[in-house]
Amino acid sequence: MISEMLSVHGGNPAEVCTNAQFWGCERQGTPSNILNPVRSARIRTSTSFNFKYGKAEVRAKLPVGDWLWPAIWFMPRYNKYGTWPTSGEIDLMESRGNKNLMHNGVNIGTEQVGQTLHFGPYWYLNGYDYASYVVNNGAGYDNDFHLYQLEWTPEYIKFSIDNKETTTIRGPFWELGKFDERAPNTDNPWRTAKSPLAPFDQEFFLIMNLAVGGTNGYFPDDAQNPTGKPWNNKSPIAFTEFWNNRGAWLPTWDLDTDYSKRASLKVDYVKIWAL
Secondary structure, eight states: OOOEEEEESSSSGGOOOOGGGSSSEEOOOOOSSSSSSSSSSSEEEETTBSSSSSEEEEEEOOOOOTEEEEEEEEEEEEEESTTTTTTTTEEEEEEETTTEEEETTEESSSTTEEEEEESSBTTTOOOOGGEEEEEOOOOTTTHHHHHHHEOOOOOOOEEETEEEEEEEOOOOHOOOOOOOHHSSOOOOOTTTOTTTTTTSSSEEEEEEEEEEOOOSSSSSSOOOOOOOOOOOOOOTHHHHHHHHHHHHHHHGOTTSSSGGGGGEEEEEEEEEOOO
């Protein structure tokens, strides 16, 4: 963990590393910054199933455990308009496994689920703020199974939870993201697209994963957790800080009880229909 090289390039098309940015394919461990101490899990259908327009429904029960990050999402089969987020991302469900993670007086842990579209000309110029919706449930999304639903047509994308619409989003996405105001003289990567829904006018595939932690801000540094936050998002040794504080967060995963089912992302079914 302190001197090895971690490579996730894979040996066949289904395992290939898709983006080398931000050390996504290779990382070198050092004594001061160890390699990721926890292995995440992911299932994706990039080589087996892709679709364009339709309805999707996933019945799932979310995990409990500090700093767990469950997600059910869709990514483009081909980066038709360019690398992320130019070709889009559809987040059907994202949540945090902390039972009592508070931010600005709101529980952003197991009581909150987010549904989001990512789009923009560059990774630092992303329009997700204009296409993101969160839903809080005081009972927690970890206590029962819920339906996470998508309706995707050539005119709009609609998100729902348990058959209740959360938001409907329409293009054109250049205007929705206010990119002319935010970054004048930036080229519109979808200007030649025939569909107002571009970049969401191409085939996407399904991903279901359970990640841990991260330094991109999804777990805010100023959020309040009963045992504190064990790392800083700007720290050059965030991995080491996280692992050194495992005595605080690892017990919340309840690994020794019932095969750690409480800390697992449990999926009952996935259904996808054509329009």
